[in-house]
Amino acid sequence: MTDNTAAELDLYQDVVMDHKRSPRHFGTLPAPTHQARGQNPSCGDDLQVTLNVARGQVQDIRFSGQGCAICIASASMMAEAVHGCDVADAQQLQRCFRAVLTGELEPEAAHLGKLVSLAGVRRYPGRIKCALLGWHALMHALGNAP
């Protein structure tokens, strides 16, 4: 396609669309140690995150549900990024990612890895909550220690 619009270039990059089309870690863990659900009532986006946490580490993660491309791609990249990660590092990554989207941190300074492909969302205030839905569920799940 020629003459791509800013949103096409900014929001719907190839890596984002790849994660939307084939989300990683999609599904539910059979016996999770932690889980939480995130919902956005205005658009019906609804994600569930299940985790196996042991020795302060996210040993396994799955997410399921429905949402827009930004929401699904963000949750998919999140699952990939925090899989095998220390809980503290996962929480730190969430803070950085959130700070980039809310404009408090420059993407270059945030060490987001692949997640930097979602940094363009910060220019679309109406879509920030889409990109953060999975992360809210993750933080909520980690806060719900059994």
Place this chain on the structure above:
Amino acid sequence: MGDRHAVDHAALGDADVESLRALFPVLAQTVNGAPLAYLDNAATTQTPLPVQDAMRRFEQHDRANIHRGAHTLSQRATEAFEHARSTLKRFVDAGAAHELVFTSGTTEALNLVAHGLSTSGAAPAVIQPDDEIVVSALEHHANLVPWQQAARRCAARLRILRPDAQGRLHVADLARLLTPRTRVFAVTACANATGERPPYEALLALAADAGALTVLDAAQAVGHAVPDLSALACDFMAFSGHKMYGPMGTGALVGRRVALERLEPLRYGGDMVAWVSATETTFAELPMRLEGGTPNVAGAVGQAAAATFIDGIGRGRIEAHASALREHAATGLSELPGLTVLAADAGPSAIVSFVADGVHPHDIGTLLDEQGIAVRTGHHCAQPLLEHLRLGPTTRASFALYNTHAEVERLLAGVARALKVLR
């Protein structure tokens, strides 16, 4: 449409639309580098200069509080307010047996009814324990949630008139739901989430015959297909100013005086009382009884100016134009791969709502906005309906008198392109 409104059903021509567009300054702008195509009229329509001028004239020359004070401006303001009331009553073909109460919009009007029938005052509440309230499943949350609360308050039962798989309501289904305990029946004149236009005339008549009080949510009809109150078995009809080219935060409840008199007021205070002692109060007569506090007088003036504006163009012509745009859009969208138009044969409607396989409405909405096209995405405050139709959120385009077939073409091209990017 009533005898008092001669109706011309010839659609607006391109030249008509062009000259009308010049009355809406907000339309003459670019968004993200493209000319604005404002297709979110079911959420709110824009206001034309004559409406803005009427409000400014009031604010600059006549502004004072109404129904009090012997001074000239107060009298002028009172006259302006009451003149607005008469204009709007004529607009909906209200007769001598009807009265119109100004509200902040349809939501307040419907709450006024649901609260007024479910709350006791000097008399017991109209809705009693084990009574039934029937509400259609096509409703906006504003015509559902107040009834849920009313049912809870009165220990009454809420029964739902469900549509068929295509989202259509049937009179025979309502007949099965009505019982001697049916106290209220509430329905929309046009479903905001799908554009479906239910056979509300027949539904209201059947419910009224069964002894129910009848409520019509006319929010989505009033801008282009104003219900004719004189021909309806309707006790209460609610509508908003901001969906008929009038100001935001304005609206009205219009209904039969005998029905309105049964409502316990929602707001107690100034203006709605006849005589107040330290311990006792008698309430004023209608309509003031239901209009406690200082109303939005400029808003009422603006809403009435909007009604005059609509009738100056011709309500039949506006409806023909909006329906033609809807049909154009529905036909074009149906031809796109994996795309389903809701209520495809909705009849005369200004709303087209659709879902696309594998593509979320929010993503479509963002890509359309990028091209200057404003649509609504999401649940449209009608979650139960979309669940019943086994659908999630939708993308909705809605049309007004100033929209053009060229804008519909841009919508079709924009959606086709979004599907390519997003699949």
